[in-house]
Amino acid sequence: MSDALAVLLAARGVPDVGDVFARDWRFDLRDTPADPAQVALPADDQDDRLARRTGWRPRWTVTDPATAAGSWRAALQGGTPVAVVGDAYHLPWLPYHGREHMEHGFVVDGLGTDGTVHVVDPYENATEWGRAAPTATRVSLDTLAPALPGGRWAVLVPTGTTSTPRAPRAQIAANVAAVRRAADNGAYERFVDGHAPAGRAELENLTLQTWLLARDRSLHARWLADLPADAVDAGFVARFADIERGWRRAMESAYVALRRVRGGRRAPGAALDALRSVTAAEVELARAPGNGQE
Template structure:
């Protein structure tokens, strides 16, 4: 697009908000889900719900354990399943970024942006906490001769309760001048069709997907990765509890989302029933619910320690029970079905 051209484009991603499982995804994955919906992908939940993993990020053994969620190769897996690849770019400066965004918006491609939540006025984190937050820019209005005055349409599908109030799915507008501080050190990406990525078959069976998940989980079970995850918790440290509050929150959302996939494919997974209970019911009891309780307990511990109080002993116990329960459940599935 010519730099002097007027810009008036709105791609209306808000029409897809109801389809995005924002309450079960992190703030970047739900934006990616929204982009998939805009690009016509029929099932925008399965790319995020089908995988069951427990991998830890590699790093210093003295640092806190960090679970890789979403899965490390999510973008490549989505590309293989949909033919759409998310390509990332550094937001080196706001004006340069918006000139690139203008070209993508004019071509019908909304832009996924990750910036500092501290500077995003529609969030309860605004002015309170620095953290990465994703959102979608799906429109721009004004002149590229005066880019700072451009008005940008923003759609944000994120759904979460915070200590300062709720994040709820919404559409809003912001000028580039007001958005610019959030872009310092940020990044942005767009979904584009990629012809040279081999596509998986359209609909692999639920049994094949589950087998792949179990094979991926086996090293974590055999190598005591679940136990290692718990061992780096420092119960005296508010920062450590903050870290585990986030990690268990990610795990609880991931497992709740996978439970929805299991439920949707339950008829195909009847061979995995045990003692008359379906696999989704077993997964809920042994995996999803324990992580939900662990997330609640770790959040309470993070708030108590931040206030100078001691963490309740039940918080660590809840974390360890959830990790052990998932490991034992996965191991039982290995022994019975692989």
């Protein structure tokens, strides 16, 4: 969904949509009894952060598929594209089509008089069924309707104010404090222990969660690397780059393990080893004295 919202922000002239999503480093878990645990990505307060940082807030609406087009047309006539949440299983341009149910965000930026919808989807990912690549396509509203059981969609509305962004060192210090709190509260232990059985359900969840974390850490690593040399400690940047690579290894290991389990074989231990290694590295970096942010 973050990618779809980034398209809407770019359409409103926000100059650096990457910075908006990349400044934070956290390890928050969803406040649910689900086990294994799920990371809060996108963050539960993402809409609030966007409002503070850009002056635009997503306004969410729920409309049934039968009346969605009319609601979207009104928004589009006002000059704003629409971010839509649908079920990837029913979205024909995705490799998940007919194979896997999951929430997926995309953008509607046009409606034809012939009952078609123009879709822009910035999503990119390698899947076991082929690669999902950024695309623009046109589909009929009838084709799209099964993907919209909840009809959840958003436009951006101006808030009128923005907050002065934290200086880089202050932002990094806040991030470090957030990760320390997560570690002290046992979030990392709960996440690792919940996936330790390494059965099919745990590995399916772990594959998705590590993909989210690898993507999130990759964005943050680029944000750190782009900061001026005097704004951040170089050693901290280098160690975080190692963490970003660690999450990619964890993601790849989880995916391989899941494929093996789906094929009736035993999960290799590499997936949990990679997970334990990268979570330990995150906690160590956050707790390390003299990491340049104190």
